[in-house]
Amino acid sequence: MRALTVVPGRVGSLRVDEVPEPTPAGDELLVDAVAVGVCGTDREIASGAYGWSPQGRDRLVIGHESLGRVRHAPPGSAFAPGDLVVGVVRRPDPVPCGACGRGQFDMCRNGRYTERGIKERDGYAAQRWTVEPGYAVRLAPTLERVGMLMEPTTVVAKAWEEVERVGRRSWFEPRSALITGAGPIGLLAALLGVERGLDVHVLDRATDGLKPDLVRALGATYHSEDVEKVTARVRPDVVIEATGAPTVVFGAMAGLGPYGILCLTGVSSAGRRLTVDAGAVNREIVLDNAVVVGSVNANLAHYSAAAEALARADTAWLERLITHRVPLDAFQGAFEPQGDVVKAVIELN
Secondary structure (H helix, E strand, O other): EEEEOOOOHHHHHOOEOOOOOOOOOOEEEEEEEEEEEOOOOHHHHHHOOOOOOOOOOOOEEEEEEEEEEHHHEOOOOOOOOOOOEEEEOEOOOOOHHHHHHHHHHHHHOOOHHHHHHOOOOOOOEOOOOEOOHEEEOOHHHHHOHHHHHHHHHHHHHHHHHHHHHHHHHOOOOOOEEEEOOOOHHHHHHHHHHHHOEEEEEEEEEOOOOHHHHHHHHOOOEEEEEOHHHHHHHHHHOEEEOOOOHHHHHHHHOOOOOOOOEEEOOOOOOOOOOOOHHHHHHHHHHHHHOOOEEEEOOOOOOHHHHHHHHHHHHHHHHHHHHHHEEEEHHHHHHHOOOOOOOOOOEOOOO
C-alpha cells in the first residue's frame, strides 16, 4: 500500500512510498483511511524542523489528523466494520508519570510520550492503518466529509475545558469571548464558543474573503483591527489565542477584562523581540485576578467532547473550512496550498 513518509530532520524528504500492509494485533482495529488533514506541525516536519522516526527506522509515516472507516474489528471491541473513526494522536509514556497513569497523557510530565505521525510512531497518512480500540473514537456518519477536523477540534475542546476549570475558582458567567486568529484552530474555537451561547468575536488580518464570511455565518463578529482596539471595545471575559504572534499575545494579555482568562494555543517562533510594558501588564493581570494559561494536545475526554461538538455543528459550515482537497499523488498541494487557505486535506482512498 502507499503512504506519505518523511525523514525527520531532512529537508525535501517528503514523498509517497510503498510500505507493508499493516497487520492488526489481536485486539486492534484495521482501518481503511479516508483522509488526513495537514496542519502547521506537518509542514514543520516536512521542512526538517521537527519530528522523530520510530526506533530503528529512518522514515516516518506522517499524518496525525486522521479519518478512516473500520474494515475489521475484533469481537468485544465496541466497533463494527463500516464505523467512521479517528485515531488518537498521543500515547502515554511507558513509565508512566503521574499524569499519564491517570489518563491525562496530554499533560505528560517527563516527555516520554509518543505521537502518531509526529514522535516515534507512524501516523495516519497511509491507505490503511491499525489502532487500539481504546485509542479510536467513533464519529457520526454525517461527518464523513469533515471528520478529519476532529483532531484540531480536540485542541480547542481542551482549551475551553481549561478556561472553564480556571473560571470555577470563583463565580464565573462569561458573556463575551475573543478568538485571535481565523485559521482552523481559531474558527473551531469560535464554533465551540458559539455552541456555549457566548457573544463571540474573531480577530484576523484578512479584511474580506472566506474567513470573515465563515465567522459571520456562525453568528459571530469579525474584526481586522489591532488587538488593542478590539479588546478595548469588547472587554472579553475569555480570549482563546490561536495565532502565536507575539504582538497579538501581549495585546490580548493587556486587554483582558476583570477576572478574564486568556488561553494560549498558538506556538510562537523564537527570536522575535518586542518592547513591552511588562509592569503595566503584570499590574492589570494581578489587580483584575486575570489568568494566562497555555494549552496543547488532548486526551480521550477531549476527543469525546470534540466528537459531540462536531456532531452538533452545521456540516455545510464545516465543509467550507476545507478549502483544499488533494489526492495522495498531489500531496504537495496540501503542504503549499494557494489562494484563500483555511484547511488542506489529503484524500487517501
